[in-house]
Amino acid sequence: MASVSASHLEAASTLAVVVSSNEPLLFLTDDLRVIVVSASFCRTFQIDPATVSGKLLSEIGAGEWDMPKLNSLLQATAAGSAQIEAYEIDLKRAGQKIRQLVVNARVLEDGDPDRTRLLVAVADVTDARADARQKDDLIRDKAILMQEVQHRVANSLQIIASVLMQSARRVQSEEARGHLHDAHNRVMSIAAVQRHLAKSGVENVSLQTYFTQLSDSLGASMISDKDRLSIVVSVDDSVVKSDISISLGLIVTELVINALKHAFPQERSGKISVDYRSHGQEWTLSVRDDGVGMGDSAAKAGLGTGIVEALARNLQSDISVTDANPGTLVSVTHLADVIDNVPAAA
Amino acid sequence: MTTPKSADAGQPLPNAKLGPAQAGDIAANRKAVILIVEDNAIIRMGAVDLVVHAGYEALEASNAEEAIRLLEARTDIVLVFTDVGMPGTMDGIKLAHHIRNRWPPVKLIVASGRSIIEQSRLPEGSHFFPKPYSDGTIVEQMRRMLAPIETRQES
Numbered sequence: 343m344a345s346v347s348a349s350h351l352e353a354a355s356t357l358a359v360v361v362s363s364n365e366p367l368l369f370l371t372d373d374l375r376v377i378v379v380s381a382s383f384c385r386t387f388q389i390d391p392a393t394v395s396g397k398l399l400s401e402i403g404a405g406e407w408d409m410p411k412l413n414s415l416l417q418a419t420a421a422g423s424a425q426i427e428a429y430e431i432d433l434k435r436a437g438q439k440i441r442q443l444v445v446n447a448r449v450l451e452d453g454d455p456d457r458t459r460l461l462v463a464v465a466d467v468t469d470a471r472a473d474a475r476q477k478d479d480l481i482r483d484k485a486i487l488m489q490e491v492q493h494r495v496a497n498s499l500q501i502i503a504s505v506l507m508q509s510a511r512r513v514q515s516e517e518a519r520g521h522l523h524d525a526h527n528r529v530m531s532i533a534a535v536q537r538h539l540a541k542s543g544v545e546n547v548s549l550q551t552y553f554t555q556l557s558d559s560l561g562a563s564m565i566s567d568k569d570r571l572s573i574v575v576s577v578d579d580s581v582v583k584s585d586i587s588i589s590l591g592l593i594v595t596e597l598v599i600n601a602l603k604h605a606f607p608q609e610r611s612g613k614i615s616v617d618y619r620s621h622g623q624e625w626t627l628s629v630r631d632d633g634v635g636m637g638d639s640a641a642k643a644g645l646g647t648g649i650v651e652a653l654a655r656n657l658q659s660d661i662s663v664t665d666a667n668p669g670t671l672v673s674v675t676h677l678a679d680v681i682d683n684v685p686a687a688a
Numbered sequence: 689m690t691t692p693k694s695a696d697a698g699q700p701l702p703n704a705k706l707g708p709a710q711a712g713d714i715a716a717n718r719k720a721v722i723l724i725v726e727d728n729a730i731i732r733m734g735a736v737d738l739v740v741h742a743g744y745e746a747l748e749a750s751n752a753e754e755a756i757r758l759l760e761a762r763t764d765i766v767l768v769f770t771d772v773g774m775p776g777t778m779d780g781i782k783l784a785h786h787i788r789n790r791w792p793p794v795k796l797i798v799a800s801g802r803s804i805i806e807q808s809r810l811p812e813g814s815h816f817f818p819k820p821y822s823d824g825t826i827v828e829q830m831r832r833m834l835a836p837i838e839t840r841q842e843s
Binding site for chain 2: 489492493494495496497499500501502503504505507508511526529530533537559562563564
């Protein structure tokens, strides 16, 4: 396998490697004369392979490779003063669309210091770029669409909230007003998740942030004297899927409303604690108040209790109500792999 | 869809709509005047309702142009509570900046369903709330912003 030192002969193996390269390749002398080009180069850039050998790069094809910038970069590379890495250049040909090229060039190092030759790889990235752009466009469109949807949802929730509050101010019956306020709070509870999702843009909700928002909103609408009653949130760094967070949020909403309504009669002051801990698959959500306790008025089957039970069932969890002395502690607990055959019938 | 005369036929609110005459009747203790700017009639009614129930006088506009006309016509508006997305040449954010430039003492509360982008584009000192807002939160903010003015008027 002799590489003869005669002036223009290259090793056959080198030539064969270049010609058969899958990636378009140019093999040039240091004065940018073509030694050989790969078949893929000819195919990609529509150049007749028979016409290229011995020509200057600027002469091949219809002269479209005569690009001053490229030439000077290649010369610099040959002289060893520059290296072309992922240099982007536009290939312009008469009657054809501009192609975007990425050029990489280096001096061939084959142990022959007397003759410098360049190996130039030319990738046509036009289609790949167009695909990437289209993907970017799609992602952007999707983001805009999501924002639009979220904006509309927010406005619709505002309409519902406004109507409920207006009705609440107008009804005569104290009981009806209470129900309307509760409905308003449920709407706000779902709105808080919605907002959280819009902000983070992901399907996961941090319960710490969400429950804090939620209790702030409940406090603002239900507690008139903030020195008398307070809601304290203590949640670990749990992150849950949005549908689960909605159920958990509604449970918190119902239990807090319940405590505010029943635990602190006659201007009694106190504190409601919302607590959530998880460990692996298991978690416990608890709402505790230091109010009057349930006494014998237990097991009141109001709408709130019904909702909490249904939500807890959805989450495959159990509710326990205990005397916290003072006050009441309601815990909703989910154990890992509890019997999964929950009866479907309600 | 401008100022609904009385959408709630059942129980007209005392002092609810543009009623400077009635408000003047309680001459001794004049109420602070709040301008509500919101294109959605139902949400606007709700906002008027919350302002009136908080003990203030409410004016309403369904777009920025109307709001500016009212601000030019009356000198007693102390706070503007505006939506962002509204038809017309000016949205709530531009309106907020315009008010801050032209009527600097007027306090600003802005609400919008697009919570992420807008907060940072508002004038200094204005307060932003994402929609849906809770009436309680808005009233609290109004009280905080108007407290200095009201105490000054009382003394």
